[in-house]
Amino acid sequence: MTTSSVPTTRNEVADRLIDGSIRRSHNSLLEIDWDAAQDPDLFYMPPEMLTLYGTALWEQMTHRERVELSRQEVANTFSRAVWFENTLNQGLLRAMLYQDPTSAHVHYALTELGDETRHMVMFGKMVSAIGAEPYRLSLPQALSVQALPMFYKGLMLYVAALCGEEVIDDVQRRFMHHPQLQPIVAQTMRIHIAEEARHIRFAREGVRRHVRTAPWWSRTFCATANGAGAFILDRMFLDKRAYERCGLPVAEAVRQARANEHSRARRRDSFADLRGFLEDNGLLNPVSRFMWRRYGFLA
Ligand SMILES: [Fe+2]
Numbered sequence: 001m002t003t004s005s006v007p008t009t010r011n012e013v014a015d016r017l018i019d020g021s022i023r024r025s026h027n028s029l030l031e032i033d034w035d036a037a038q039d040p041d042l043f044y045m046p047p048e049m050l051t052l053y054g055t056a057l058w059e060q061m062t063h064r065e066r067v068e069l070s071r072q073e074v075a076n077t078f079s080r081a082v083w084f085e086n087t088l089n090q091g092l093l094r095a096m097l098y099q100d101p102t103s104a105h106v107h108y109a110l111t112e113l114g115d116e117t118r119h120m121v122m123f124g125k126m127v128s129a130i131g132a133e134p135y136r137l138s139l140p141q142a143l144s145v146q147a148l149p150m151f152y153k154g155l156m157l158y159v160a161a162l163c164g165e166e167v168i169d170d171v172q173r174r175f176m177h178h179p180q181l182q183p184i185v186a187q188t189m190r191i192h193i194a195e196e197a198r199h200i201r202f203a204r205e206g207v208r209r210h211v212r213t214a215p216w217w218s219r220t221f222c223a224t225a226n227g228a229g230a231f232i233l234d235r236m237f238l239d240k241r242a243y244e245r246c247g248l249p250v251a252e253a254v255r256q257a258r259a260n261e262h263s264r265a266r267r268r269d270s271f272a273d274l275r276g277f278l279e280d281n282g283l284l285n286p287v288s289r290f291m292w293r294r295y296g297f298l299a
């Protein structure tokens with residue numbers, strides 16, 4: 001690529017991403033056989049990603065019990081991904097009220113909204129297809145989640161998008177080709193990775209652009225608030241209701257999962273790229289570092 005062909009303005013970036021969307025977009029309703037038989041011995045999430053992998057409790061579980069834990073934990077992750085993508089879409093829509101509807105930037109944002117809408121259908125279909133109960137938000141949780149898009153303005157919109165998208169993307173890339181993975185999950189990951197690659201480029205460009213001009217209080221707010229991403233991602237990976245549904249001793253499972261060094265190492269790996277990007281843009285501070293460390297994403 002020559003220097004002159006590197007997109008520099010937000011509309012040039014958006015034009016490139018629209019081109020990519022035209023070339024490669026997916027509809028899981030057409031591309032995934034949701035009714036295909038599932039091998040009861042294949043994992044719904046690679047075992048290495050499960051919260052109890054490698055613990056004493058894990059060693060006592062049968063293969064089928066481990067598979068059931070993978071079914072519950074993937075159902076939790078994708079149930080939460082639905083509301084996370086919902087909040088990002090709300091943020092994009094709110095921002096658009098102040099933007100030029102004829103610009104490539106707005107047109108790409110609308111394209112991304114469409115991608116996320118299809119992802120929400122895909123995740124819901126997957127939870128249903130694997131025969132799991134969705135992990136629904138309680139009323140207080142739903143009220144808290146409703147507040148999130150109110151903070152997704154300017155720099156914070158793109159920082160929030162990256163916190164959710166990059167970590168999950170890294171995990172999916174690492175495990176998409178796992179030999180013991182249910183094909184239905186691998187297909188879902190493949191579609192999601194392909195489309196999220198564009199969303200991540202859009203969000204990274206948004207961060208770089210906004211961070212240059214954002215006032216100090218906005219940069220400070222974003223550098224602090226991204227620590228909440230650690231808490232949200234922790235809940236995407238670990239929900240004690242999954243242990244309940246598997247008939248495991250809940251308190252002991254939570255204790256062992258929290259102390260699981262294997263899980264913490266995996267979390268650190270998945271956060272490494274985003275951490276570097278946030279550091280480079282001055283978007284980590286002692287508060288957010290404390291939070292990312294508290295939930296195992298930083299050593
Ligand atoms: Fe998505």
Ligand SMILES: [Fe+2]
Nearest residue numbers: 116165196199
């Ligand atoms: Fe996305």
